[in-house]
Structure formats: C-alpha cells, structure tokens
Amino acid sequence: MDYTQLGRSGLSVSRLILGTMNFGTETSEQDSHTIMDRAHEHGINFFDTADVYGGGRTEEIIGRWFATGGGRRDRTVLATKLYLPTGEWPNDSRLSALHIKRACDASLQRLGTDHIDVYQMHHIDRNTPWEEIWEAFSVLRQQGKVLYFGSSNFAGWHLALAQEAARARHLLGLVAEQSIYNLLNRWAELEVLPAARHYGLGLIPWSPLHGGVLGGVLRKRKEGGASRGDSGRSVQTLAKHRETIEAYEKMCARLGEDPADVALAWLLAQDGVTGPIVGPRTVEQLNGSLRALAITLDEATLARLDELFPPPGPNGAKPAPEAYAW
Template sequence: MEQRHLGRTGLRVSRLGLGTLTWGRDTDEHDAAQQLKAFWDAGGTLVDTADVYGGGEAEYLLGRLVADKALVPRRDLVISTKAGSVPDPDRRTDGSRGHLLAALDASLARLGTDYVDLWQLHAFDPCTPLEESLQALDIAVSTGRARYVGVSDFCGWQLAKAGTWQLSGERTRLAGTQMEYSLLQRGVEREVLPAALDLGIGLLPSSPLGRGVLTGKYRYGTPADSRGGSETLAPFVEPYLDDTASRIVDAVSTAADGLATTPLQVALAWVRDRPGVTAPIIGARNAQQLTAALSVESLSLPDEICRALDDVSAPVHRYPDHDWSTL
C-alpha cells in the first residue's frame, strides 16, 4: 500500500487506516485478529484507536494482538490513540493536563507498549485553557511516550489556534487532525481543511463511507444486520438517509457501474485522493468488509467522475452571507 507523510512531518503512514471503534464491543478478538492480519498483509500500517473505544477494550485487544509477534510485529504498525473524552453526561471532555497524561499512561499499559506513534486530543475542551491541553502533547513527546501528536474533532478556529500555538517556541507541531469527511459530509472543506493545509497538518477522515450509507446498502431499505438496523447505532446512521443523501448515493452507484467497480470503492477513492487528506480511517465489522475496502488501492477515479461527484455532493455554504463584490 502507498505510504504518505502525515502533514509536514517525517511520519509516514499507509494511505488507508484501520479503525477500531467497534473492537471489544461489536468486534470480538477473533474478528479483530482477522482484520489486523488482512490490513497488515495489504501493506497497511496506521491503526487508529482511543482510550474510550469499548471502554478501553479496543486498546487492550490491540495490545494483545500486537504482543503476539506471530500475528503482527509492533514495529510494523503506526499506532494512534486519543485521550480527552470521558463517559460523563455532565462533562463530555476533559482536556486538563493531569487527566490527559494519566489517560496516556493508562493507554500505554493497555496497549502493552512504551510509546504510541501518534497521540491526539480527542476533542476540544471549553473548560480547560487550550494551552494547558497542548502542553500535555509536548510533555508526551519530550518524555518519549508519543512520537507525534495531533487533535481530533476540532473546528476550524480551534485547529488554527492550536496549530499556530504549536509552531512557536520549543513546542511540537501538530502532525494530524481527525474529522468526519465523506461525500455525505463535506463541512470540513469550509474552514477545517483550509486551516490544515495552511499549517501543514494532515487530515485523517473518519466515517469516509458516510457511516456506511455510501456503500449503497441502504438504497432499498435497512438491512437487519447493519448499523442502521441496530438500536444503538441507528441514530448515528439516520441523518444520512434523507433525500439529499439518496441522490448522492445514486450518483456514486452510477459511477461504480460505469467503472465496473463498487460504490464502496468509488466513495473511498474520492475522499482518499482529496487535497490535504493523508489517510481515511476505515471501520469494518469483519475482515470481509475490510478486504473489500482495501481493494480500492488499485483504483484512481477519472477526472470527469470526480467532477460529477463534486457537483452532486457540493455543500451549501450560507456563510459568509454577504456578496462583498457588490459593495
């Protein structure tokens, strides 16, 4: 698999990443092992997790699989994890330096490793000064617990502020930022992506298949074994089952028919090759789904297909709401 630099750093990662959101919850150890082996066999290196995935079980499971050297050697993987999200209905994030560093140590223990290759703030904490949260990133690098650092789910001004702050003094520059991005969710193009491009921060798109909708599986109903058919995850999928999304999915399916490939491959290739994107993060329920996604490696969309998909999925930006050229 092709390797790309993450942002303006020396860290090289596979241009597709493996997500572990469901590991330890919907994906058991057997299925996780099959996924990791298939990903590694395809040349994949970037594995994305977080301290809250599965209540910590995702990290623990990944650590067990990596510890088994017969499966995948630790040195062959770029392990990325996150800290800052907390299971507290009154406070969804905790970006305090103390919490973040304690969470990192706990992640390292579950992963069974002395360091992670990429450590990210999972979300912006409005209750903690941003400089304090960012200081935790610097400490993690200076103490060898993290090789590179980044952020996740920061909006445009938050990313611009954090990225600029980290470029001053002896601080560690941000390597990457993670944010939802697909043909069904192009909001990052308004401010997040321009900020990332300007600051040399690589984008790691999450939900690149529009929460599974872009595969076309929901065109004629909701499969019982899908996320949309799950009581827990149905609200996650539902926003992308409207008429606008349906038109985009139809266009993706038409393009797939013309290229003799699948809607999954078309949608994934589109986001993978967007300017500023380093590696979309793929979340699969089993190795079969993952293998289908990994087969996109040989696909490059023709320019006319990209333009057609750009047009049909173009977001409506109503801000700024003034046409300054007429003033």
C-alpha cells in the same frame, strides 16, 4: 499499499487507516486479531483507536495482539485518543494536565506498549488553556511516552490556536487532524482542510461512508443483505437524500465499482487528505476496502460527484470566505 507523510512530519503512513472502534463490541477479539494481521499483510501500518472504545477493551485487545510478537508493534504506527470521560470523577475527562497524564499512562498500560506514536485530542477543550495542554504534552514527549500529537473534531480556528500556541513554545505542534469528511458531509472544505494544509497537518477523514449510507445501502436492500445504512441516524440521512443516493449508486454501477470504493477513492483524491479511516467488522470488509486504492476517478466522474454532492456554501467548491462571500 501506497504510503504518504503524515502532514509535515517525517512519519510514513499507509493511505488507508485501520479503525478499531468495532473491536470488542461488534467484532470478537479473535476476529479483531485476524483483521489486524490481515491489515499488516496488505501493508496497512496506521492503526487508530481511542481510550473510550469498548470502555477501554479495544485498547486491551490491541495490546494483547502486540504481545503475540512477530514484530507487530514495531510495524504499527499507533494512534489513540483522549478527552471523553473514562470515569465519573471531575478530572476523568477533558484536557487538564492531570487528565492528560493519567489518560496517557492508562492507555499505555492497556496497549501494553511503552509509547504512543500519535496521541490525539478527541475534541477541543474550551476550558483548558493551550499553555497547559502543550506543557503537559511536552512532558509526555520528553518522557518518550508520545512521539507526535494530533487533534480530532477541531474547527479551523481551533487548529490555528493550537499551532500558534505550539509555535510560541518552539514546538512541532499538531501533525494531523481527524475530521468527519465524506461526500455527504463536506463542511471540512470550508475552513478545516484549508487550515490543515496551511499548517502542514494531514487530514484523516472519519466516517468516510457516512454511517454506511455511501456503501451501497439501496443495492444491498434489493439483494436482501444487511447494511449499516439501515440503522440509527443513517435511516434519517437516507430518507433525506434518497434520490441522490439512488443516482450515486447508478453512477457507480456504470463505472463497474462498488459505491463504498468510489467514496473512499474520492477522499483519496482530495488534496491534503492523508487517508480515510476504514472500520471493518470483518476480514471481508477490510479486503473489500483495498479496491479503493486502485481506482482513479477521471474529471468527468469528479464533476458528476460535485453535482450529486455539492460543496458547502452558495458559491461552491471554494474555501471560506469565498464559499459564502465575494
């Protein structure tokens, strides 16, 4: 396993991140425990979850896995998230100081641990001032309940606001931003990725296969297998980009690589990316994702991927504002 620093922090994390959203919903508790054990066997030490996954059950499953001992908690860099509603009352969501305190304590209890390594805001809260957020976060850090803080689904402007507010309080601020980023959705390249690089945040892509569309969905159809790309919003995405996906899968076949592995390898090759989140439902899916670490995409392949999946903006392959202006 390859490791890297999480942003400008001194924290070392694996270049593949285990996503746990399926635990307790798509994946049984026993299988979830097996997946986490296998992740450690492969050297994956960075686990991502959230207080709302499985209605809180996902965190409980992870907590019971920690409780089995064997150094599992000590070997894990644990990240969870808050923001989304965990109840029906007004302060059961968002980023007020009250909800931050309650949400953190509830996650710690479900996870069966005394601290969270990376506590992430699941979304921007436009109604809570940054002074309040950083004060509440500072209390958690002083109490030893949280070590680092991160964000998710922030715009570049939001990252700048967060970091400048932290700087004014002489705080480390955010160390990571978790953003949707993949070959089919490259909007992060306009402002989020440049802002993350500027402020020393590691970028953690979620949905690296765009709901399974980049995971070889057409090939799996021909083989009679099931795919995430055959359900939900992925059906519309595939219909819209079918010719591109066909060309992509043909290119991957010529390379002798699985489309999912190429999609992950492309993210790993992007400057500023810490590592993509892989959310396996089975041990086999986890094992398969490791191949991406061994793939090196040459310049011709990267150029072909840019042709198939152009960067956003009429001027392409440039950050804002050059992507859409002179």
